Amino acid sequence: MQLTDPASSRRPDTETALATIGSRRDFPPRVRTLLEGVLALAGSQLERSISLSLTECEQQLFKLAEKARSSNEQHGVFESLREVKRARADVAPRYLLHFESTLARLGEERKPANGEALPRFAELALVDTRDLEENITLQEIAAKAEIRHSQALYALGHRFGVLAGSPAIDAENLAVGPQRLCAGLRYATACIGVSLEHRLVMYRQFDRLLMAELGVLYSSINDYMVEKRILRNLQLTLPRARVAARGAGPVAPKRDPGAAADATIEKAAPEPSAAAQPPAETPLAHDAADDVRDSELFTTLRELLSGRRHIQQTAAPPSPATAAAATLSSYVATAEDLQSVLGALQCKPAASMVLGGRVVQRSIAHLKQDLLNQLRQFTPDGRPPQLGEEDADTLELVGMLFDFIAKDTRPDSASQSLLTKLQVPVLRVALRDKSFFTRRSHPARQLLNAIAETGQYWIDDGDGESDRTLVEKMQLVVDRVGAEFDGKVELFDEMLTDLSRHMGMLARKAEVAERRHVDAAKGRERLDLARERAVGAIGERLAGRKINRFVRTLLEQAWTDVLALTILRQGEESDAYRRRIDVADRLIGDGVATPDVREEIEQGLAQVGFHGDEAQAMVRQLFSAGEAAGADDSPASRTEMALKLKAKTRLGEDTTTTATTPATGETASHQGTRMAPIAPPLNAAERQMLERVRTLPFGTWFEFVQNQQGEAVRRKLSWFSTLTGRCLFVNQRGARTDERSMEQLARDLVRGQARIATIERESLIDRAWHAIVGTLKQITGHAPLAPA
Known part of the structure; x- marks a missing residue:
């Protein structure tokens, strides 16, 4: 039920004086x-x-x-x-x-x-x-x-x-x-x-x-x-905001859940401004030193690939005769050959494949096989095609990049399909322009990152159906790249700007939606606290008293709501609250139907959703019952009225929402002042965790484990109350997902069912390159790469 002012009324005139x-x-x-x-x-x-x-x-x-x-x-x-x-x-x-x-x-x-x-x-x-x-x-x-x-x-x-x-x-x-x-x-x-x-x-x-x-x-x-000569030569170069929020990095090795939760909270708590953002944002511009460091990355990657090939060849060396024959008989494809074949593959749909009885998206390895098959038309005298060493390294690195991205993408999801469609255009860019590997601001690199992160956090978050409008926008962007890319990277820049604009609008909507849920949660908390005081006041007066059943139902239901609303509006020290408490005392006591009591009851019932005729009927029945003291308490009319009172929507209940909260098993509209059923007391580790949870800033992102396979969803702690212990979680779109208690959250953190999401300082693509380098260095025996 929503409470609104009468249609003809407006707020009090508090307009400030206008300046000229x-x-x-x-x-x-x-x-x-x-x-x-x-x-x-x-x-x-x-x-x-x-x-x-x-x-x-x-x-x-x-x-x-x-x-x-x-x-x-x-x-x-x-x-x-x-x-x-x-x-x-x-x-x-x-x-x-x-x-x-x-x-x-x-x-x-x-x-x-x-x-x-x-x-x-x-x-x-x-x-x-x-x-x-x-x-x-x-x-x-x-x-x-x-x-x-x-x-x-x-x-x-x-x-x-x-x-x-x-x-x-x-x-x-x-x-x-x-x-x-x-x-x-x-x-x-x-x-x-x-x-x-x-x-x-x-x-x-x-x-x-x-x-x-x-x-x-x-x-x-x-x-x-x-x-008028005000900045006549102003250049309109807008800084482009990062499209999507950053996500968590690779899952850390298994360790004690409580210790892991301690570590993540210690890491998150000192940085409220960072935690308040949807997971993290990449700076709009990078230091020049970043690009200098990145310029060495492609060379490093090629050296590591060469080292890996050497190890593989050492483990299973081909015979000298076989190696010489392959070198002499093969044809090394030119750059023009590669671009021509890839241009043809780009125009074809990326067909799915069946592996091990499962339908999977095309990988770069499959794309390489298609590429070599198509290259046969360019080879003279039927010689087998072969990629040049640098081109082969490029294709392998792009494949490793897409494999890393796919780890955090749900199989057969919309974002997985979109990334598959980008394989050929991105590979064509990387083969032609090696700055794709070395320049963080490269348009193709940024668009790939935007599609991957947007898909991961806005589409494949495991929260019901995806946003169809966003999926269609991303589909349009990717399809345009596939249909129109002919070597000019400006198309990636244009598509990135288009997607950024759309994401900016969604971020605004998410902010408004989240703010609305927070305000509603605060309102419910204030109502719960007011109702708790009203229930206490009525319960204190009814204790040990035998009164008419209809009067008791009215006091415990509708009149409790009237008192709660009065506490919200005017407070417990107001004249209105004292008058309505006096009405309760009169009904419990002599039940005399004076005109002012009748009017007060009708006005109070009207404020909590009773129509005028309903309120008047209640008052008539109420005092007819009171005047018939000692008579039978089971007339059909009074029973019917009591049933109506119990079935009436209570103050603040949302009749459209019956979702059960995971933490309590209760419907959100009937939780009232109870946040959870009786649960065992917290142990020492959980109590310590609860104290740390209380220090977290609003806006901290969590990951909640969904199943035994360890799949997790990200949720933002949008608001919590230290008075009632209620926590409000929303998803990336600002939609409410969970309302659980702080005690339950502390239990989940200690048991490893929840963890604070890592605040990433790098984009998904940057993390991918560092992970790839680290993996290759482990294979070749080098020391792991230090983060840039």
Whole structure:
């Protein structure tokens, strides 16, 4: 059940005073003139878009009225329609006043003033459900606009930074940025008293019409700034963010689970800022020293491969005659031959294979066999084809790279199929351009890393169905590479940018979804604590008392919820709480039906979800039962009312969610103040682990073992409460997965069923190369490679 304000009510007027450009006497004349120019330039376009949006909103409301399923619903829609028509003349002026105020606050404290930006939901109050929905809707609108116009906002951030005499201003704090424009939208429409549902309809029209025109607005403002000689030669080179979060490295050798958990917690706890990120992020730029070190990597890899071949030949040397005959009779394929054959293979679908009764994806070894078979058409006199030594090393290294990536990929998964399709294009790049091995910023290397990591953490996380939109986007990117790559690596760069943009949008959505779950968890905790106090107050009064069964049910069910809600809203020291406790005492005592008691009961029941007729019927039955003291307590009407009370959805229960939490075996909606069934006490190691868990920062990533094969899924500890012991875990997409107790988490860590995910500082591809080098050095007897 959700609690919302009445449709016609709005929040109290707490609007802060708006500033004007003219009131900023500290602005230099040139800055004031430029800001006034921006205001004049944007004013006409914003006013026109607002008018169109309100007109479209009226049309949408009229359509809703036509489709209304009842006269009451239709009446409510028409009331909203009349309200929009009444107040629409005030919306555009209010919006422009707010817009001018954001311009006038240029250079002030970077943290937005109260009411100047969208709230971040520090705490969830059940009475503010409408605020939460509005916040989320506006955040999503702003996030989409920021992604869509990131280049223009980048330029505007630098130019407004010049006006403010500060570094470049980020999009969130930019006066003309989507976040501030959405805050202005909320301010401007506060004068329209409509229901939450109809307000969201209005926001959607603003998103479709006003926000869609931001590109034209931003272009006009940038042109105006250039005309006024503000960073006329600014180069729009956006830094590209890493597409996907880093994952955990290879599983460490087996050791004592408790010791392993101790070590991982000691490693994670001192770095809250790192743990708070989805597992880790690679820096946007590498030191020049990194590329210098990497330039030696390909040579090192070839030397190690040569050493391995020498060991293999020593173990099983071919006869001299056989080796000489093979050398004399074979034909070494040229680079042109290889590219021609691989280009043909690139156009063909990568066929699956059956090995040991299982369907597997094509490997590089299989691709090599296909390559040699196709090369026969280029060999003179039927001589067998052979790869040059460097080409053979390249193919083997690419094969080892894909084999390493496949270890962390689920067989027959969507990401495994995508990686298989990239085999030929990546091999063609590596054969032609050895900087693929030595340059971390190589476009093909970065795209391969992005596909692998995105598949691992966003698609193959073992949490139900994959995000079809993301799978389709990745499929489109990979298919374009396969269809269009002809040797120009710029295509990889273009596809990486396209995927990065899409991942940025998903990351924003995940952040909003996670924040919503955290706020809901905080709200449930506050409700649980309030209900616990209400249950205690009612239980104390009912102890040892024999009263009417219907009255007892009412007090233990509905009236307990009324008291809990009152504690949430006004607190236990409020007059409202004292009045409602007094009602409980009256019902337990004399049960006199005074008008003020009847009114208090009806109002309280209405606040916890009882309709007016229901509440009145309850009151009538309640006092008829009280007046019939000593009579039989089993009339059908009272029994029916008691059953209705017990079946009624309790305050804060989510009727749409019945998922059982792994830790407790209870449904989330009925856990109440109980976090878990009675469990054996923690042992010494588990108690010590519990204390360490309490020190972990929000945002720490865990790996939970799913089966006896050791397969694990990654989950983010988004929030926990030291009061109730409840922990909230989400996946990469921000969706809630588990709600377990801190005690259960401590047990799992000690038993090895959970572990803190390693915070990786390198990309998946970088880790792969170091692992490959380490393996080759072990084979050839060299010392392991030190991490770069």
